[in-house]
Amino acid sequence: MTKIKPQSIMTIQFDRQYPYYLEDRIKDINKSGVPLSEFNYRLANFCIDYWSKEGDTIIDPFAGRVTRAVATEKLNRNYIGYEISPDTHMRSINHFEKIGINPTLHNSNGIWMKETNDGVGDMILTCPPYFNIERYETVPGQLSDYFKYDDFLRDIRLSIRNSYRVVKNESFSCWVVADVRNFHRWGGLLDLHGDIITLHKLEGWRHWDTIILPYAASNSYQIHSAKNNGYTSKVHEYLLVFRK
């Protein structure tokens, strides 16, 4: 088992030990043909190595496509994921079979995680929909279909409560999120990372760490449209870490 040498979170972007994106992965586009966001494979490896140990069980209430599952299995941990979209779920299962791994992936609601008993997990690693700025397959419970931000936060809070239920004491929980601009309503910035920190604390988690994840600069169009509207285009996400 290749031991990842300790390093600062800022260098992970440049660690050639892992591809930034999983080579063999499921690429996706949304209804208007725009590529859907991809989870950073290097970041997945860093989080799993940093906040869990071999043999641990990692739970992911919002699985998306396969990146975190593959990283978990390749680092000799066990993966339990939840993906509400039947289409994404089926294609992930087919992908796992194709690459010869067998993580657990439920086509079920990650808000409740009803298939997972109390205290079986050792870590939470996830990336929820960022409210409704990126839309996924429309099915009951699809968080990216929510129109009201308060309704979205209400159910995110339930997933945080059930994340607490399914892991052991002293377990870490890592959420990758970004703040979002509420274009549908008043156009202001929704402090999603701040709200997720507040909700975790309300559900008994200890806020353990906040890491700024810089990513590639915005394109010129984003920069200009932002300037024309008096705000800046975002070039970072947050890695939020909590402890039970």
Ligand SMILES: C[S@@+](CC[C@H](N)C(=O)[O-])C[C@H]1O[C@@H](n2cnc3c(N)ncnc32)[C@H](O)[C@@H]1O
């Ligand atoms: C941020 S996305 C994942 C995309 C991301 N870049 C990734 O691969 O990590 C979150 C995923 O959560 C799924 N999802 C939304 N609401 C859910 C729910 N209530 N339970 C489980 N999965 C859900 C969506 O279908 C989407 O595939």
